[in-house]
Every structure is written in structure tokens, then in C-alpha cells.
Amino acid sequence: MSNRILVLGDGAAGTIISNKLRFLIPTEDADITVIGNSKFHYFKPDGIHIPLGMKRYQDSVKKPEFLFNYGINYVKDTISNIDVQNKKVSTKSGKEHTYDYLIIATGDRLVPEDIPNFASEAHHFYSLEGSLELKKKLAGFNGGKIVIGPSSIPYQCPPAPYEFTFQLYRYLNKRGILKDTEIHYIFPPNRVFTIENVAVYIEKLFDEKNIQYHTMFNVESIDSGARKINSLEGEELPYDLLVLVPPHKGQEVITKSGLADEVGYIDVDKHKLTYGNYDNVFVIGDATNLPISKAGATAHFESEYLASKIASEISGFISDDEYDGAVACTTVTGDEKAMTLYFSYN
Amino acid sequence: MEEKIKPTKIIDARGSFCPGPLMELIKAYKSAKLNDIISVYSTDSGTKRDASAWIKKSNNELIGVFEHEGYYEIVMKKTKG
Ligand SMILES: Cc1cc2nc3c(=O)[nH]c(=O)nc-3n(C[C@H](O)[C@H](O)[C@H](O)COP(=O)(O)OP(=O)(O)OC[C@H]3O[C@@H](n4cnc5c(N)ncnc54)[C@H](O)[C@@H]3O)c2cc1C
Numbered sequence: 001m002s003n004r005i006l007v008l009g010d011g012a013a014g015t016i017i018s019n020k021l022r023f024l025i026p027t028e029d030a031d032i033t034v035i036g037n038s039k040f041h042y043f044k045p046d047g048i049h050i051p052l053g054m055k056r057y058q059d060s061v062k063k064p065e066f067l068f069n070y071g072i073n074y075v076k077d078t079i080s081n082i083d084v085q086n087k088k089v090s091t092k093s094g095k096e097h098t099y100d101y102l103i104i105a106t107g108d109r110l111v112p113e114d115i116p117n118f119a120s121e122a123h124h125f126y127s128l129e130g131s132l133e134l135k136k137k138l139a140g141f142n143g144g145k146i147v148i149g150p151s152s153i154p155y156q157c158p159p160a161p162y163e164f165t166f167q168l169y170r171y172l173n174k175r176g177i178l179k180d181t182e183i184h185y186i187f188p189p190n191r192v193f194t195i196e197n198v199a200v201y202i203e204k205l206f207d208e209k210n211i212q213y214h215t216m217f218n219v220e221s222i223d224s225g226a227r228k229i230n231s232l233e234g235e236e237l238p239y240d241l242l243v244l245v246p247p248h249k250g251q252e253v254i255t256k257s258g259l260a261d262e263v264g265y266i267d268v269d270k271h272k273l274t275y276g277n278y279d280n281v282f283v284i285g286d287a288t289n290l291p292i293s294k295a296g297a298t299a300h301f302e303s304e305y306l307a308s309k310i311a312s313e314i315s316g317f318i319s320d321d322e323y324d325g326a327v328a329c330t331t332v333t334g335d336e337k338a339m340t341l342y343f344s345y346n
Numbered sequence: 347m348e349e350k351i352k353p354t355k356i357i358d359a360r361g362s363f364c365p366g367p368l369m370e371l372i373k374a375y376k377s378a379k380l381n382d383i384i385s386v387y388s389t390d391s392g393t394k395r396d397a398s399a400w401i402k403k404s405n406n407e408l409i410g411v412f413e414h415e416g417y418y419e420i421v422m423k424k425t426k427g
Contacts, residue, residue, distance in 0.1 A: 153365070153369045154369075188365075188369065188372070189364075189365035189368055189369065189396065189400075190365075190368075190396050190399050190400060190403075194364075194365055196364070196392070216399070216400055216403045216404070218372060232372070232375075232376070232404065233400070233403050233404040233405075234403075234404060234405055234426070263373075291362045291363055291366045345363075
């Protein structure tokens with residue numbers, strides 16, 4: 001009997017897992033269907049480089065259809081309900097999809113509206129539109145105070161804000177306006193990065209470049225009149241240009257389907273990536289509540305584990321492999337340098 | 347924790363690593379009311395330092411840091427409106 005594998009989401013995680021599954025499982029053993037609603041597949045890491053003129057946005061977008069290998073059924077639709085009890089997924093077009101295996105890979109979303117005045121005052125590089133706007137804004141910037149950082153945690157790709165800061169430093173230097181600019185970096189916990197030994201290194205680089213940093217700074221509000229941001233901890237910082245990672249939440253359909261609280265990230269078994277007591281329902285990518293980076297690299301490592309587990313099961317073996325939280329990602333630190341971070345649950 | 351202090355909210359962040367427990371505490375703090383008592387459990391010893399530093403910086407009251415069998419408990423009172 002052919003197994004039905006249903007993947008929800010056509011972003012990084014949905015694309016990687018479905019292609020890996022198709023590579024491992026012959027078409028006669030499983031149907032693979034992906035449901036997603038992206039207009040185009042945008043390679044988000046380029047968001048750092050587009051505002052600084054280091055990358056053309058036209059090279060960062062592709063049609064999602066183009067990314068799925070032969071033998072994957074791609075359905076363009078919006079998921080409106082996920083019913084794990086009855087193994088049914090409903091979509092906006094009125095269709096119902098059933099499955100033997102369900103993989104939720106719906107990612108998360110930006111919620112700038114959670115901070116008053118974000119839309120009118122802050123810029124960001126967390127969407128293609130945001131990066132293109134920021135590019136225009138930077139072109140007209142001729143010096144002043146720039147405040148950069150994540151407004152809160154969690155957010156996608158923890159190193160991205162410091163990577164952007166280092167590339168911005170280089171950009172300002174090239175344009176000859178670094179001497180007229182103060183860069184202030186803000187970060188929510190009590191160091192400049194979540195992982196302690198990385199934070200020590202980044203602080204050293206910030207010190208060398210005279211980039212000032214303010215830790216334990218969780219953005220609470222933006223005062224558009226005084227052009228200041230205020231933190232939950234009671235500090236304020238004036239700005240001429242504000243580049244903030246917008247707050248993030250999980251998808252509304254996740255909360256509406258009762259799979260998570262109102263913040264929307266799904267609790268999963270950290271070694272099996274399963275949801276609740278359902279051993280045929282998996283969650284990967286940014287949609288999870290796991291204590292590891294929300295990154296394409298995470299989606300990739302999780303997919304390695306999960307695709308081989310499902311493929312083994314379908315071919316009659318029992319796999320007792322577990323995911324250990326391993327992730328590796330390379331991050332840029334400016335001056336044509338980069339470093340690779342390796343981490344896991346331990 | 348001493349018997350007489352009853353937390354309004356307990357966050358069990360055991361098994362999560364820094365800054366996870368601190369961020370969970372901040373999340374709970376945002377939705378807490380004035381004078382609420384929040385307690386966070388953590389197996390990561392770094393939380394003692396990180397959470398205490400955050401509670402002080404944000405001008406709230408650190409009630410105490412307690413060591414239990416296999417985990418720490420950090421207790422705070424929301425004193426800032
Ligand atoms: C500026 C920036 C730089 C980054 N740099 C890196 C990097 O260098 N390395 C790295 O590893 N990661 C990086 N990332 C993070 C990485 O892009 C994300 O972690 C990754 O995209 C997560 O994949 P995902 O599939 O879980 O979510 P997404 O890629 O967001 O995909 C989710 C998909 O689900 C679809 N969807 C959601 N809800 C519904 C619904 N109701 N119905 C139908 N479809 C739905 C969406 O349309 C979307 O296509 C970066 C991110 C940013 C913003």
C-alpha cells in the first residue's frame with residue numbers, strides 16, 4: 001500500500017524535507033504532497049546583502065514549483081485547519097487532505113504591529129520588501145546614530161543582526177560616512193549573542209570597531225516624536241536610523257488548530273520531533289518551540305534525521321535514531337571573514 | 347523556596363539552556379501584574395547569574411535564588427508598573 005506523506009509549508013523546511021523524502025522513497029511506496037501559499041520562494045539570508053547593494057534581489061527569488069523534484073505533488077493553497085485527531089488538513093479553497101504521515105513546516109511570521117510605531121519608524125531586512133525599503137533609506141543616510149538589533153527573542157537566524165551590523169560597518173566605511181556615524185547594537189539577554197563563547201568573540205569585534213552595545217534591552221516602545229526607543233528594562237536610546245528585527249510569532253493556523261498557545265510555536269519531542277502523542281505527526285523548521293536556532297540550517301539537519309527515519313519505517317525497518325539538536329551554520333563577521341558555529345542540545 | 351512565598355506563576359524551564367530560561371521569565375513578566383511573584387526553575391546554572399542580573403537591571407525585586415535537588419529556582423516580584 002502506498003503511504004501518504006503530507007508536508008505543510010513550502011519554505012526552506014518544506015522544500016528540503018520533501019526533496020529528501022522523494023530521494024529516499026520510491027514513488028510506488030509513498031505519495032508526497034506539499035501544501036504552501038508562498039507567492040515566490042525568497043532566499044532570506046540575502047536580506048542582509050540586498051540593502052547594502054551586495055546582491056541583486058532578482059537572484060534571490062524563485063518560483064516554488066521550480067524547487068520540488070519530480071514525483072512531488074505541489075498544491076498551492078492556504079491551510080486553514082489542521083486536525084491531528086482525525087488526520088485531516090483543510091484548506092481555504094475548501095479541500096480536505098488526509099495523510100499517514102504529517103510534517104508541519106509552516107515557519108513563523110513577523111508581527112511588527114506588536115510594537116507601537118514600528119511600521120512608521122523602524123526598518124528591517126527580514127523580508128524582501130523590508131530589505132528593499134532599507135536600501136532606499138540607507139542611500140539617503142549621511143551620518144548620525146544607527147540603532148540595530150532584535151526587538152525580542154525568538155527570531156530567525158540569531159547571528160543575522162550582528163552579521164548585518166558588520167556588513168553595514170563596511171558599507172559606511174566605503175561610503176566615507178563611518179566617522180560621522182555611531183552604531184549602537186541592542187540585544188535582549190545579558191550578552192550580545194545567545195551562546196556565551198560566541199558573545200565574547202562578537203563583543204571583542206564590536207570593541208575593535210567602536211560599535212557600542214546595550215544588552216538586556218528588550219524593545220517595549222518607540223517614541224516617534226522624540227525618536228527614541230524604550231526598553232522593558234527602563235532604558236532609552238535615541239536614533240536617527242532604526243533597524244530592528246520585528247517581533248516574531250508562529251502562524252495563526254497553528255494557534256487556531258489548537259496545536260500551540262497564542263504565541264504559536266509548537267512544543268515537540270526534542271529527540272523525535274513528534275507532536276504530542278502522535279507518532280505520525282512531526283514538526284520541523286521555525287514552527288517548533290525547540291531551544292535551538294530558527295534557521296534554514298536547523299531545518300536541513302532536522303530533515304536529514306526525519307527523512308531517513310520515515311524512509312526506514314516505510315521500507316519495514318524500525319529506526320531508533322534520535323535527533324540530537326545538531327546544527328552548523330557559517331556566519332559572516334565582516335572584513336571578508338566568517339566563522340562556523342556548531343551546536344547541539346548539549 | 348520558603349513556604350510563605352507563593353508564586354503567582356511558575357515557569358519550568360528545566361532542560362532548556364541559557365538564555366532560554368531568562369527569555370521565558372521575560373515572557374511571563376510581560377503578561378504579569380504588579381506585585382505578581384514569578385518563579386523560574388532551571389537546570390542551567392548560568393540562569394542564576396543571568397536572571398538575577400536582569401531582575402536588578404529592570405528594577406524589580408529579586409526575592410531569592412534557591413538550590414533544589416538537581417535544579418535552581420529564581421524568584422522575583424514584579425515591582426515596576
Ligand atoms: C535576514 C535573514 C537571514 C537569514 N540567514 C540565514 C542563514 O544564513 N542561515 C540559515 O540557516 N538560516 C538563515 N535564516 C533563517 C531561515 O531563512 C529560516 O529559518 C528558514 O526559512 C525557516 O524555514 P521554514 O520552512 O521553517 O520557514 P519558512 O521558510 O518561513 O517557510 C514557511 C512556509 O510556510 C508557508 N505557510 C505558512 N503558513 C501557511 C498556511 N497557512 N498555508 C499555506 N502555507 C503556509 C509560507 O508561505 C512559507 O513558504 C535567515 C533569515 C533571515 C530573515
